[in-house]
Every structure is written in C-alpha cells, then in structure tokens.
Amino acid sequence: MISQIFILSSKGDHLIYKDFRGEVGKDAVTVFYEKVTALTGDQPPVVMSHKELHFVHIRQGGLYWVVTTTADSSPFTLVEFLNRLTTLIKDYCGSLSEKSVRMNFALIYELLDEVVDNGYIQTTSTDILKNFIQTEAVTSKPFSLFDLSNVGLGGKSEIFVDVVERMSVVIGSNGVLMKVDVEGQIRVKCYMPSCLEMRIGLNEEFSIGKSQLRGYGAAVRVDECSFHQAVKLDEFDQHRILKVCPSQGEHVVMQYLLSDELPSAPPFRLFPTIERDNGGRLLMYLKLRCDLPPKSSAINVSVTVPVPKGSLSLSQELSSPDQKAELRAETRAVHWDIPRFPGGAQLSALFKLEVPGLSSASMMEVGPVGLSFELPKYTCTGLQIRFLRLTPVQAGSSQRWVRYVTHSDSYTIRI
Template sequence: MISQVFILSSKGDHLIYKDFRGEAGKDAVNKFYEMVTALTGGQPPVVMKHKELHFVHIRQGGLYWVATTKADASPFTIIEFLNRLTALVKDYCGCLSEKSVQMNFALIYELLDEVVDFGYIQTTSTDILKNFIQTEAVSSKPFSLFDLSNVGLFGADTQQNKVAPSAAATRPIVSSQGEQGGKNEIFVDVIERMSVVIGANGVLMKADIEGEIRVKCYMPSCSEMRIGLNEEFSIGKSQLSGYGAAVRVDECSFHQAVRLDEFDTYRILKVCPSQGEQTVMQYQLCDDLPTAPPFRLFPSIERDSGGRLLMYLKLRCDLPPKSAAINVSITIPVPKGSLRLSQELSSPDQSAELQPKNKAVHWEIPRFPGGAQLSALFKLEVSGLSAASLQEVGPVSLSFELPKYTSTGLQIRFLRLSPIQPGPSQRWVRYVTHSDSYTIRI
C-alpha cells in the first residue's frame, strides 16, 4: 500500500507530488532529501525510515523516484512498481529527464491517477493505459540521443556523436486517441555492462558482464516478432559445436511474454511486442571475457628533484581498429595534500583537472579509436610529499561507452515481423557496451 509518490530533481526540486492516502504530510519530501544528502560515501540505501514512514526510492534519468508507505508492504513490490513507473513515463514522454518531467507534468499526474487508486497498484501496462490517457505528450526537443550513462537507450541526452539513426526511439508512444500517422518502427538494442578489475601486474583479476536485449515497438499491428541470435549461442558450460562464432553466457532469463519453442534448436526468440519498451532477455557472464579487456594502463609514479609528484600514464585501447570508445573518463586518486596540477597531454582534444574536493585527477578523452595509445604526464604539487604519499595514488577507475560493440559477441542474426506490415516499416538493431565498474590497480 503506497501513501505518496513524488519525483525530485538531483538538487531536491519538487517536480511531481501525489498523496494517495493523506497519511503523511508534504514535509516528507524535504525529509527524504535531507536523509539522502546527509549520507556520506557510497550509494544511499534504497529503503530508509523516518519515524513510522518508510521511503523507497530509485534513481533514473538523474531523478529521485520515491514512494512512501506506512503499512507493512513489501519493499521489493514497491521497487518493482517504481521501475515500471519510470518505464511508463519513458514510453509516454519519450525520455527520462528533469526537463521532460516538467513539460509533461499533467500527463504524469494523469498516469498516476490511473496506475494507483487509494494507494493500491492497478496496472502498469502501456497498452491498457492507452485507452484511458487523454493528455498528449510534449517532446522536449526534436532530436534526442542515447543516454548511455544510465543505459536508458530509448531516450535522453549525451554530448557525443549522433549515433541514433533517427529521433523515433525517443518520441512518445502515440495514444489511442492521438494521430496514427507516425512511422512504423521497431528498435532492438543489445546492452552490456562490464565490471573489470585489473591487478597492478596487469593480470585480469575479475571480469563480469551483465547484458540485456531491449525492444521498443511503434507497430500497433505487429502480432509476432522473431529475433534470431547467434547460432552458436551457449548457456552454461556445455560444449559448443558447429562452425559459427561461439558465444557463451553463464545464465539467461527471459520475459514472460517470450516463447522459446524455437530457442533450443534455432536460437530464435518469439515475442508479441506491445507498444512501449520491454526487456525480452537478460544474461550474465562471470570471470570469463572472450576477448581482451578494452583498456590497459601502463603507469609510472615517482618524485622529481623539485619535490613534485610525477605521474606518467599510457592508456591503450585494445578494441578492434574500426571500433572506438567514447566518453572515456579516467579518475586517478592522488595524495590528500595535492595543491596544484600541471599537465602534458598527447592530443589536444583531451582534458584533465585536479578535483580538490575528491582529491583526484580527472582525465577526459571524448573519443578513443581502437588500437590507439594515448598518454598524459601529470605534475602535482603536494604539501608534505613523502614516500608514503606515493601509496595514496590509485586505484584508477574508468568509465566509457563502446557503441556498435558487445563484449560477449552476442549478435542479432535477423529480425522478422508477422504479419507483414502494410506500408513502409523500419527496423533498427543497435549494440553498446559500457562500464559498470572498471578498476585498474597501480
């Protein structure tokens, strides 16, 4: 049973507030933000308590999505509800961002009225709600790109190259009362998140990959979609046979709407897509990368005669030559007494700065071609520099995006729709791998 639902910006601005039962005052919003921002260190807990009120929240699109309850409700149910609510808002508004929520506040309030009745969840189906939602969405901008930072590939902002073929993936779902003149399009995205730990000796210590196949459909008349995966796709430790490129994962799960009668033999997923976004398949690969890690770091840390700390870093990109990483960000923790930074970078498009608050050097590379090697020389003035200060350097953490690339090698062989769609239709298949946690010890 849900008492309140509210959406806050990262700065604590009140974007949406809905009280279903009158059990808690509006000051609960301020109390939640105080509790979240008062925490130091890592990720705040998903469930927090103040007196008799429980706060359950998630972060999506840079926003806090919060539900409160006083009853003995299952937190997992509320977390699932919040995740589905964000998916609904994304379907109806086109993207998740502070601007899109502000521009579509009336639509979101109408959604909440239909989804929750006196604190009880009714439905979160996009198809069902299309029959009741009257408010039309307002698009925040005519063209929107991938927001790979939170893996919401169907709509948000990024500062990089325009990798989306059109704005269709980020437009709102058309309501049943709206116009029906839009393009018949369907998007299938293969998204992978990589967690890697590389030791100081360069040995790969940990490598985990979590992936999923997402579908967003704009075809109201599509009754069945068949997605063909690699023929040599294996789950578990079973022996691979055949002549195709071998792809293996440890675990795999499917959406309840997916039919698997052709999966064991032909590696084909059959699904009846509803309008909106669905995750049709999730998979995981642990402690085994089929290819080399995308980045290797060769560091050299020493003191110069002037008492400065010198860090010479060579970063190599081990992607295929025709691939490239974008939005590469390298964070190097430095001694607490670091005061000033001077730098020598190997290319003009790079940038670096010392972040005094975090006591770290932040090195940015907008685009990093596969097979290339870049370097940086950082000279730090450190108060009270000693041999012990050198031990405060590292470990190095990287974040990045790898468009048109999957670490497991999973590919979509074909995408077939039935019945055959009348008029022109377009099908887009896209791939991306991004860093979940990529750490290199030095």
C-alpha cells in the same frame, strides 16, 4: 592506534587501502588474506597476528573490513570502530556490497581522511561528518542507454531492438584480468499499429553455460540467461530464435550474465609510471591503450586517478588537444577526459602535482584508477542479432533498427 585500514572482497580483491602511519608495507594485505583463507571453519578469529603486526577484522556485506596495528590497542575498541565504520559507509552509500564500495571509492577515502587522523580515531558520527564531506554518493545507474521518448511519434511504424551491456572489471597492477562481470539486456521498443509476431535470431553458436557448448565455431557464451514471460522459446534450443508479440512501448525480452572471463581482451589497458622528481613533485605518466577492433571507438572516456591528500596544483601534457584534465579537490583525484578513443590507438598524459610533504607513504595513496566509457556498436560478449523478422510482413513504410552498446559499470585498474 591504527596503522592501516583496508577492505577486501571475498576473493581477496583490494577495494580500499589506506596507510596512516607508514609503519607497515602494503604486503600486509596479502598476509592477512592468506591467513584468513588458510583457516578451517566458518568463524576465523577476529584478531590475528603476524610477527609484531596485529590484524583485527569483521565481515560485513560479503567483504573483509580490516585494521592493522603494531601498538597495544584494545581489540574490542577496534572491533567497535569497524562496526561503526560499516554503519557510516552504509549511511552514505545506501548499502554494503562490493559494487557500492567500488562505485564510491572516492567518497570512502574522504570519509577515512576525516574519521582517522594519523592513526587516531576522531569521529564516526554521520551528523558531524556531513559538515565536512563534499563527495556525493554514487548509486547504481538504471540499465538504460537510449532515451527513445521522442522517437516513433511521427506516425511511422518502427521497432527498435537494443543490445545493451554493462561491464565491471578489475585489472591487477601486472595487467592480469582479475575479475569481470558483464550484465546484458535485449530491449525491444515497439511503435507498430497492431500486434505482430517478431522473431529475433541470435548467434547460432550462442550457449548458456559451458555444458551447452556445441563444439563448432567460436562460441558466444554466457553463464546465466532469463527471458520475459511473453517470449516463446520453442525455436530457441534448436535455432536460437526468440519469438515475441511486442505491445506498444518498451520491454526487456532477455537478460544475461557473463562472469570471470571475456572472449577477447578488455577494452582498455593502462601502463602507469608513478615517481617523485627532484623538486619533490609527484609525476604520473599514464599510457592508455584501447584494445578494441580498429574500426571501433570508445566515446566519453573518463579516467579518474585518486591522488594524495593535500595535492595543490596540477600541470599537464596531453597527447591531443581535444582532451582535458583537471585536479578536483572534492574527489581528491585527477580527472582525464577523452571525447573519442579509436580502437588500436594509444594515448598518453603526463601529470605533475604539487604535494606538500610528499612521502613514500603518501605516494601509495595514488590509485586505483577508475575508467568510465561507452562502446557504441560493440558487445563484450560478442552477442549479435542475426535477423529481425515480422509476421505478417508489413506493407508500407516500417523501420527496424538494431543497436549495440557497452557501458562501463565499474572499470578499475590497480597501479
């Protein structure tokens, strides 16, 4: 009999947590990670115990897949179950990785609801489950924002330089930034009649790795950086200038990565209150703050809050009329949509859900909260295009456009 199932990253981040019987507290996750990381050697025991609680785990895709039990269950049965579970999730999600688990958390929770009932294993057959699972798998989005297929076709000479960043963030329930990755690209799309040399000037204080910090000004730092083979770097080390002769069409001239830190606060912070009212309804009061600069805005903001299984109806109070929210049975979550969110503003929502048999254990199924959004004219790393010059200088009407945007790839807030 299974008490809990949880999936942890190699760093101990809580990706998935499901309590089936309410026998054990959520601190079991912390106890397991402390025990498994305190062991010496590369092969920790598959079965570990703490007081009357037993942990059975495997490692797949760089993740810890763990079940807990207080009963006299066969460890071989539980290990076999975990192996089948990872195979099942791989069948649905396409891969086993931290990123795929974060992107498909709603699907994985739905699978767990069907695979295990009150701690008893039901089925791990993909063929059987496909008749019950409604949530579609989410795959990694192409690293692109702008559809430029219809620009530059009217005879005008144009060059577009787009700085596009995607951020993956995990924020703890205490508001502390636990993990961040920012993947960035500089994309050039050229509609010039002839091959020119283009010089792209980046921030003068741009550094790659901490070893390259120059010691003056506020550094714009990334951890890794790579360039297209056509980019000339003879002016890069000294002046942070990229030189390229763009051909017709679109090219990625530079890619970069920043991990584990941001030069400024994350764009969003959540202040949640989750409780049960006197009528037995689940109350969720969410205050969401946008920590962008005052002249910036986020657009197409969507907040997804997983709620207990069996939630029937939703009533809501939103802070402005242009927002909307709904309870979607297929994802077992409340979706709160905000078309535009100015920097420095704070919005709120009060959700009241009818949940038959609401208990302390089922209230723990609320969260983690996921956000998706776009941040136009903004980069999280601070990277900017200082100048864009063409040689030789073009006569006539030619246009040069520089655009910035940051996308959420995975933005998770624990509550």
